[in-house]
Amino acid sequence: MNSCALSVIAPAKLNLFLHITGRRDDGYHELETLFTFLDHGDELHFQPRQDSRLELAPMNGVANEDNLIFRAGELLRQAYQQRGLEVCGVNIDIDKRLPMGGGVGGGSSDAATTLLALNSLWGNKLSLDELAELGIQLGADVPVFIGGSSALARGVGEQLQAVDVPQHWYLVVHPQVHISTAAVFGHPDLPRDSAPLPQQWQHAEHRNDCEALVKKLYSEVEKTLQWLLKYAPSRMTGTGACCFAAFDSERAALDVLEKLPTEWQGFVAKSLNQSPAHTALGLN
Ligand SMILES: C[C@@](CO)(OP(=O)(O)O)[C@H](O)COP(=O)(O)OP(=O)(O)OC[C@H]1O[C@@H](n2ccc(N)nc2=O)[C@H](O)[C@@H]1O
Numbered sequence: 001m002n003s004c005a006l007s008v009i010a011p012a013k014l015n016l017f018l019h020i021t022g023r024r025d026d027g028y029h030e031l032e033t034l035f036t037f038l039d040h041g042d043e044l045h046f047q048p049r050q051d052s053r054l055e056l057a058p059m060n061g062v063a064n065e066d067n068l069i070f071r072a073g074e075l076l077r078q079a080y081q082q083r084g085l086e087v088c089g090v091n092i093d094i095d096k097r098l099p100m101g102g103g104v105g106g107g108s109s110d111a112a113t114t115l116l117a118l119n120s121l122w123g124n125k126l127s128l129d130e131l132a133e134l135g136i137q138l139g140a141d142v143p144v145f146i147g148g149s150s151a152l153a154r155g156v157g158e159q160l161q162a163v164d165v166p167q168h169w170y171l172v173v174h175p176q177v178h179i180s181t182a183a184v185f186g187h188p189d190l191p192r193d194s195a196p197l198p199q200q201w202q203h204a205e206h207r208n209d210c211e212a213l214v215k216k217l218y219s220e221v222e223k224t225l226q227w228l229l230k231y232a233p234s235r236m237t238g239t240g241a242c243c244f245a246a247f248d249s250e251r252a253a254l255d256v257l258e259k260l261p262t263e264w265q266g267f268v269a270k271s272l273n274q275s276p277a278h279t280a281l282g283l284n
């Protein structure tokens with residue numbers, strides 16, 4: 001193994017609440033959402049090459065040229081080249097653990113971890129703000145993973161205010177349905193008129209504005225939430241399909257995971273105010 005090789009976690013995120021306050025002319029929605037990270041995620045391995053090629057090991061379900069990891073790598077390489085900086089090639093491999101299209105941000109987190117790790121391998125010539133500007137071109141959720149702190153996000157997710165949120169153990173359940181973010185945001189019945197958060201937003205009502213519509217369109221999500229709510233306060237993350245329930249201890253969360261109906265998948269993880277990718281790369 002090359003001594004410069006890196007293995008970095010791409011953590012899951014939860015949207016602890018998600019309010020939709022409007023829609024921009026380009027169709028994107030204005031959100032107010034509270035992000036936190038989990039100590040569970042995909043694991044990406046970066047191994048420098050002798051030549052200048054970026055090689056990504058195949059991942060089930062996504063063609064390599066569409067993979068956000070590859071697209072992030074190419075974007076960063078171009079940014080380095082535009083500055084006249086030479087970079088080495090890298091082999092990238094992934095242990096994919098996060099459900100795709102599940103609302104836990106796996107693709108965005110993979111993209112952000114790729115930007116952070118390659119930037120580190122290539123000498124940290126770009127700042128975190130410059131990486132976030134590249135990241136927003138790949139997805140609305142990428143900047144929060146570049147920022148690396150639990151955050152209240154506004155705009156389409158790029159205006160970030162770092163905040164510490166109380167930490168819990170979460171049981172995250174994937175009801176095994178794939179939900180398209182674009183389809184939820186494009187649906188005529190989606191509410192888009194939530195009032196902006198008050199100054200003391202910590203004490204305001206917290207909800208996910210996509211949840212009622214997604215429950216109506218996908219009965220498995222409704223069933224999942226009804227089941228989780230028997231045990232703990234529960235909500236959907238992002239545009240679904242994953243739902244999460246908050247517990248005070250790992251044991252309490254694991255006890256409920258053991259009862260999970262076999263048709264669903266779940267995992268237990270602790271929330272983190274700092275991304276484990278930043279911790280691994282010494283960025284905190
Ligand atoms: C809703 C959120 C909340 O965290 O999470 P997910 O459920 O997808 O994880 C995000 O804002 C999703 O971010 P991300 O998954 O990066 O979305 P993008 O690829 O940028 O956009 C996918 C599609 O969703 C719509 N979209 C996305 C974000 C936004 N603020 N308004 C939108 O209308 C657009 O139609 C866009 O074409």
Ligand SMILES: Nc1ncnc2c1ncn2[C@@H]1O[C@H](COP(=O)(O)OP(=O)(O)O)[C@@H](O)[C@H]1O
Nearest residue numbers: 067068099100101102103104105106107108110
């Ligand atoms: N590395 C990746 N991991 C996951 N999804 C990816 C990746 N690269 C591209 N995608 C595409 O992005 C879509 C959304 O992925 P994901 O981030 O898992 O969803 P969500 O934002 O709902 O959590 C997937 O359905 C897939 O087509």
